[in-house]
Amino acid sequence: MSRDLPLDINIKEPQWDQSTFVGRAKHFFTVTDPRNVLLSSAALEDARRIIVNYRAGIVSPGLTEDELWRAKYIYDSAFHPDTGEKMFLIGRMSAQVPMNMTITGCMLTFYRTTPAVVFWQWVNQSFNAIVNYTNRSGDAPITVNQLGAAYVSATTGAVVTALGLKSLTKHLPAIIGRFVPFAAVAAANCINIPFMRQRELKYGIPVTDEDGKRLGESAKAAQQAIAQVVVSRIGMAVPAMAIPPVIMNALEKSAFLKRFPVFNAPIQVGLVGFCLVFATPLCCALFPQKSSMKVSxxxxxxxxxIQENSPHTHTVYFNKGL
Known part of the structure; x- marks a missing residue:
């Protein structure tokens, strides 16, 4: 008979060492695994039950350590780390690759006409608004007015940037025009993420000590968290929006695509998807998910x-969001 799994496995933390980039990369390759999108509600609930029970000191009979870690990552891929609520499907990090490869591929393919630029920038910012809200840090609610302001601001910023740059590149080589969507996405990320998480900037996010004891809320921690997320998101977009345009610029001169232009979009989407499979987890891993800050x-x-209630605490920790 196999003995019961011990209760001292720390599933509050990732399986790999998060103080190293390699450890964080392994963690996020698991979190952003697109196959998690296909899991049924029953599979998600089963993983939630295993994790909740284990945290309460109850081990399912025959449960192995590998199965426990698998359940943890299924749970983490679908449930918010602060609220415990099941996240909206397309807002989950596991949906990033399939959703972004489709939207980004289409932005890079249909960039020549103004209606297409406006439409795909609108679609992209609608998706980003859902992702930013779903993966926000903390457990405080955000109002409909705040959501609306963030959405309108980011969409307007992206469209204005895209159309402005598009007009400036009319007389430049075609390859330059292909990079307009990237510039618009980068600009929009700088607007969308802070606006979507403006409540955090105003009221702060929860900060804890090393043992997870909540010490208060900090707007300074929110500023650091949001800045790190903006850098990561822009980093994710670089390979997917910089490499495929160069390849497609060469391929479109080939006899094959001239004869079968219908394959333009599928090839572009595939190239973007290949880049995102690696760029998404690697850029999420640029900064620790459990970020830290000196009390000073x-x-x-x-x-x-903190000095009054926890005088020996010199560093606080917080979830930076994704």
């Missing part, structure tokens, strides 16, 4: 509160 860098009032 926090707001004076929060510093005083």
């Amino acid at each position: 860098s926090l707001e004076p009032e929060l510093q005083a509160l």
Whole structure:
């Protein structure tokens, strides 16, 4: 008979060492695995039950350590780390590759006409708004007005940037025009993410000590978290929006695509997908998910509160979001 699984496995933390880039990359390759999108509600609920029970000291009979870690990553891929709520399907990180490869591929394919630019930038920012809301840090609600302001601001910024750059590249080589969508996406990320998470900037996000004890809320921590997410998101877009245009610019001169232009979009989407499979987890891994900050860098009032309630704490930790 196999003995019961011990209860001292720390499933609050990832399986791999998060102080190293390699460890974070292994973690995010698992979190962003597109196959998790295909899991049924029953499979997600089963994983949730295993994790909730294990945290309560209950081990399912015959459960192995590998099965426990598999359940943890299924749980993490579908349930918000702060609220515990099941996340909207297309907002999950496991949906990033299939959704982004389709949208980005189409943005790179249909960039020549103004209606196409407006439509695909709108689709992209609608998707980004869902992702940013779904993966926000903290457990505080966000109002409909805040959501609407973030959505309108980011969409407007992306469209204006795309159309402005498009007009500037009319007399430049065609290859330059192919990079307009990337510039628009980068600009929109700088608008969309802070706006979508503006409540965090105003009221702060939860910060804890090393053992997970909540010490308060910090807007300074929110600023660091959001800046890291913006850098990661722009980094994700670089390979997917910079490499395929160069390849497609060469392929479109070939006899095959001249004869069968219908294959333009599928090839472009496939190239983007290949880039995103690697870029998404690697750029998520640029910064630790459980980010940290010195107490001395926090707001004076929060510093005083921590000194009073937890005088031996010199570093606080927080979920930076994705």
